[in-house]
Amino acid sequence: MNISEPLRFILLIKLMGKTFWISTLTAIISTIMTLVPIWILYIMVRELTIATVSLELIYSCLVAAFIAMLLRWGLIVISHVSAHHGALKLAYHLKLHLTNKLGLAPLSFFSSHTASDLRKVINDDIAALEAFLAHFLPDVASALTLPIVGLSLLLYIDAQMAFVAILLLPIAFCCQWLSMRHSAEQARQWGELQLNIAQKVSEYIRGIAVIKSFGLRTDSFRQLSQTIRNVAPWIENYCKKNMFGWNCFNCLLSSNLILVAPIGAWRCFHGDLAPVDWLLCLLVAPVIVQPFSRLVFALSEQAQRQGSLDRLNQIVNASQMTVPDVIDQASLPMGNLVLSFSSVSYRYDQQKPTLQEVTFNTLPHGLTAIVGPSGAGKTTIARLATRLLDCDRGEITLGGLNIQNWPIEELFKQISMVSQNVYLFNGTVMENLLLGRPDANIDQVITATQAACAHEFILSLPQGYDTPIGENGTRLSGGERQRLSIARALLRDAPLLILDEATAYADSENEWLIQQAIANLCNGRSVLMIAHRLKTIIHADQIIVVEQGKVVGQGRHDELLLNCPCYCQLWQDIELNGEK
Incomplete structure (x- = not known):
């Protein structure tokens, strides 16, 4: 299923394909x-009013009515099953499409869209659209067909009674217009309220440890409680604005018999309308107007789902990293690859440039360290190297080969990254390790965990690797967690390794184990290390010093102590703090 344009309801219906037409056609026929059966009852009553009654015709009418009822229920089942099948299939492809979009979105997109926002969009909004389309199609088809066929039937019997049956519709629609004239804005506000509640609940859950440590109760978490309280007056105001128009609309839709019954009786009394025709009018008149209630409800739902589409389109329209055309893998560079930055600049949104004209090369089979004060742009370099961001100017x-010309999957096969913020999935130890190399066998896994100093603690877990x-x-x-991430990187066995302050938050015992694991990980690879503690990189083959987004020094430890004031200051700071 190819989705190459912003999402609209017409596009969603097209993407449902033949299930849309099957659902719509069967809904129309079932309607x-x-x-x-009403028409058959009319024929039977008319037959009973004549002198010579044909019992054979009566029996045939009863059989026909029974068959029509069975056929109606069968078609309703087919219609709803087809609509649900098409909607579920559409939801599946929408989720795939959006997750692929997020996979190519730059990191800057995620700075303005929180995880709870995206989770609500991909799960809740798509689920709401799926439910809407699954019920919307049969309901709309039925709600449009029934008044047309019913009115045609009354026009065939008596045009004047057909006019009486719909006489109250214009007044009902005026009442409904008064109720729904602000529905789009109200739907947008309701969507924002729900999204805000989801954000605050997620924030509350993440911060529950802090809340408990300070002895706070749920209602004292002011942002969450206030957000929830703000919904009540909005709902109350919504009901006040819409209650009168909605009630009038429904009352008028169910009141056309107030006109049809006495006017039909008066005409029967004066001989202008046959009693059997009056009976048919009494049966069909409510059928003409009552489906409009379902139709209006479906349209109001459509207005609410427009907010879901708008949020989905924020992902669909998000800027994407450039993806090259299909490249022959034989033409891609292989072996021990050198990473080069050439006059690279980058800024987050409209802020001051984070990096300016940064130029350096990593060393084959060597350790290149990036150091600098906090906020110098070290982590941005790591993100650019792995295409989590794309540079504004220059070339990497x-x-x-420019990394933007590498196929994404092939590029990530060449790079392993161990970050200071480790993320592990909700699964077993083995499942998390195999993310680095799904086809690895148990011996390769154990070799990697032993090199990462993780094998012993894994065996101490209740179920070992299956814990x-x-x-x-x-x-x-x-x-x-950090040693598991190093084992995962070892298992991947990529020629280029990027370490982003991997020991920044480790205690002394774990730092030593992590350092041992990193030493094993660096063996035989090109390594780019973002260093927080200078003592970990004094033996690096090359040190790049970054200050205020610029390279201000490059060389080995001893050389930089002699000719780089920024590096000297960093070293003096750790000496004063007793960290050397």
Whole structure:
């Protein structure tokens, strides 16, 4: 299913394909079948009023009515099954499409869209659209067909009674217009309220440890409680604005018999209308107007789902990283690849440039360290190197080929990254390790965990490698999570390794184990290390010093102590703090 344009309801219906037409056609036919028993009853009553009654015709009418009822229910089932099948299939492809879009979105997109926002859009908004389309199609088809067929039937019997049956419709629609004239804006506000509640609940859950540590009760978490309280007056105001028009609309739709019954009786009394025709008018008149209630409800739902479409389109329309055309893999650079930055600049949104004209090369089979004060742009360099961001100016190459010209999957095969913020999935130890190399066997896994100093603690877990570790590895310590991420990188066995302050939050015991694991990880690879603690990189083959987004020094430790004031200051700071 190819989705190459912003999402609209017409596009969604097209994407449902033949299931839309099957659902619509069967809904229309089943609606017509609703009137068939009424028409058969009309024929039977008319037959009974004549002198010579044909029992054979009566029996045939009863059989026909029974068959029409069975056919109606069968078609209703087919219509709803087809609509649900098409809507579920559409939801599946929408989720795939959006997750692919997010996979190519730059990191700047996620700075303005929180995880709870995106989770609500992909789960809740798509689920709401799926339910809407599954019920919307049969309901709209039925609500449009029934009044047309019913009115045609009354026009055939008596045009004046057909006019009386719809006489109250204009007044009902005026009442409904008064009720719904602000529905689009109200739907947008309701969507924002729901999204805000989801954000605050997610924030509250993440911060529950802090809340408990300060002895706070739920109602004292002011942002959450206030957000929830703000919904009540909005709902109250919404009901006040819409209650009168909606009630009048429904009352008028159910009141046309107030006109049809006495006017029909008066005409029967004066001989202008046959009693059997009057009976048919009494049966069909409510059928003409009552479906409009379902139609209006479906349209109001459509207005609310427009907010879901708008949020989905924020992902659909998000800027994407450039993806090259299909490239022959044989033409891609292989082996020990050098990462090169050439006059690279980058800024987040409209802020001051984070990096300015940064130029350096990593060393084959060597350790290149990036150091600098906080906020110098070190982590941005790591993000640019892995295409989590794309540079504004300049060029970044791997093996001489611009990384924007590498196929994404092939690029990530060449790079392993260990970050200071480790993310582990809610699964077992083994499942998290195999993310680095799904086809690895148990011997390769154990070799990687031993090199990462993780094998012993894994064996001490209740189920060893099959132990569930919870969401983001909550059942493990910070050092254990970090060593698992190093083992995962070892298992991947990529030629270029990027370490982003991997020991920044480790305690002394875990730091030593992590340093041992990193030493094993660096063996035989090109390494780019973002360093927080200078003592970890004094033996680096090359040190790049970054200050205020610019490269201000480059060389080995001893050389930089002699000719780089920024590096000297960093070293003096750790000496004063006793960290050396």
